[in-house]
Amino acid sequence: MADDNSKTNLPPLSLHVPEPKYRPGDKVDYSDVAIPNAGEQPRPDVSSEPAIMRDMVYDMVRVLDDDYKAVGPWDPKLSDDTLLKMLKTMAQVRAFDDRLHRMQRQGKTSFYMKCTGEEATSVAAAMALHSDDMCFPSYRQQGILFVRGYPMVDMINQIFSNREDKLKGRQLPIMYCSRDLGFFSISGNLATQYPQAVGWAMASAAKGDTRIAATWCGEGSTAEGDFHSAMTFATVYNAPIIMNIVNNQWAISSFSGFAGGERTTFAARAAGYGIAGLRVDGNDPLAVYAATQWAAERARTNNGPTLIEHFTYRAEAHSTSDDPGAYRSAQEREEWPLGDPITRLKRHLIHRGVWSKEQHEALDKECIEAVKVATKEAEKNGILGHGLHQPFETMFQDVFEEMPWHLKEQSEQANKEREIKWPNTEASQ
Numbered sequence: 001m002a003d004d005n006s007k008t009n010l011p012p013l014s015l016h017v018p019e020p021k022y023r024p025g026d027k028v029d030y031s032d033v034a035i036p037n038a039g040e041q042p043r044p045d046v047s048s049e050p051a052i053m054r055d056m057v058y059d060m061v062r063v064l065d066d067d068y069k070a071v072g073p074w075d076p077k078l079s080d081d082t083l084l085k086m087l088k089t090m091a092q093v094r095a096f097d098d099r100l101h102r103m104q105r106q107g108k109t110s111f112y113m114k115c116t117g118e119e120a121t122s123v124a125a126a127m128a129l130h131s132d133d134m135c136f137p138s139y140r141q142q143g144i145l146f147v148r149g150y151p152m153v154d155m156i157n158q159i160f161s162n163r164e165d166k167l168k169g170r171q172l173p174i175m176y177c178s179r180d181l182g183f184f185s186i187s188g189n190l191a192t193q194y195p196q197a198v199g200w201a202m203a204s205a206a207k208g209d210t211r212i213a214a215t216w217c218g219e220g221s222t223a224e225g226d227f228h229s230a231m232t233f234a235t236v237y238n239a240p241i242i243m244n245i246v247n248n249q250w251a252i253s254s255f256s257g258f259a260g261g262e263r264t265t266f267a268a269r270a271a272g273y274g275i276a277g278l279r280v281d282g283n284d285p286l287a288v289y290a291a292t293q294w295a296a297e298r299a300r301t302n303n304g305p306t307l308i309e310h311f312t313y314r315a316e317a318h319s320t321s322d323d324p325g326a327y328r329s330a331q332e333r334e335e336w337p338l339g340d341p342i343t344r345l346k347r348h349l350i351h352r353g354v355w356s357k358e359q360h361e362a363l364d365k366e367c368i369e370a371v372k373v374a375t376k377e378a379e380k381n382g383i384l385g386h387g388l389h390q391p392f393e394t395m396f397q398d399v400f401e402e403m404p405w406h407l408k409e410q411s412e413q414a415n416k417e418r419e420i421k422w423p424n425t426e427a428s429q
């Protein structure tokens, strides 16, 4: 048998299993990460064909140079006031994260997720959108709520699942939702927001509306089928949407290589679908703003969707349930070549002569104080695990406009059982 003979001398097939470069204790050297100079990337017209801007998915849009000056065609030329608002919002998000993380450690809630180091990817992006554009975030874009003025007390009420929790204790802490602010309810199931966002954007266009949609997911989530079906619908129907990939290098303990990051950039996914793609320095708030502004204008003028990869770094643990010390080198954060978004914007504003070290120290104190006040206020409404803060039957409500028969039956049965097991308790009201 000729076929069999021809195989005998072949080497056995093998698989490549990605392995991160650095494990705990390893010395980190990022000199192989290509970081182009700020200001050198071309800024194509928003109506450009994706094919002519294909190089941009391998490049990196950067505005702040090594001396913290804003340079090049992507400089959004924002006013001092806008930049100060951006800085203050990012500082507030960081202070909020720090305190709420500690509250979880104190047992006041069950779960928390920080976005430390990634604040620009939500704050600067949300600032470049119209306030009524619809956002479909993942669980690490709390910055959008801060930009849109959602009260910290309401966020903390949700985190504590207490009496004033607008979501009535039915969502995992931090999975916020605000219809009024165009903030779609966060789902723990990765990437489901992508097709939902594209569907919303298509509906907006079908209705002749002018609002666009923006969505965010992590680089790990791009391995989900939902990401790819969303891309297909977006390109087929030229949906008015901005699709953000926050490439923070890690998906819990799996590094970006497991989502394809060893082979190409995440922005390069755009090219395969014929979608405009931008790869951005995600720790440069001006670059994030400029890219979002470009993509928003493109979507709003019926030039179609944009995929933006924000190249950043998850500076802390994935969540309060994670310990990155077990799987990655602590030096990664220190050596990260794109620095920290708050520090970079702070230095830019100092360079402009509108900010100082002392003012920044005062700002940090103010932010810490503001979260403290909000936390105290929210604690008055109860903390997680200390009593049932919502009437029991609310767990069955608000999912369907009209409760279907099977839920009615389950609800009645559950209430009966509670009355038998815990008669006359407040919880069974």
Ligand SMILES: Cc1ncc(C[n+]2csc(CCOP(=O)(O)OP(=O)(O)O)c2C)c(N)n1
Pocket: 140, 188, 189, 190, 217, 218, 219, 220, 221, 222, 246, 248, 250, 251, 252, 314, 318
């Ligand atoms: C469909 C699905 N698969 C797995 C998980 C478990 N999970 C939660 S977060 C996460 C990592 C996601 O990483 P990435 O998309 O990079 O986002 P990041 O947390 O880094 O912001 C995983 C695997 C999940 N929630 N949903």
Ligand SMILES: [Mg+2]
Pocket: 218, 219, 220, 246, 247, 248, 249, 250, 251, 252
């Ligand atoms: Mg990630």
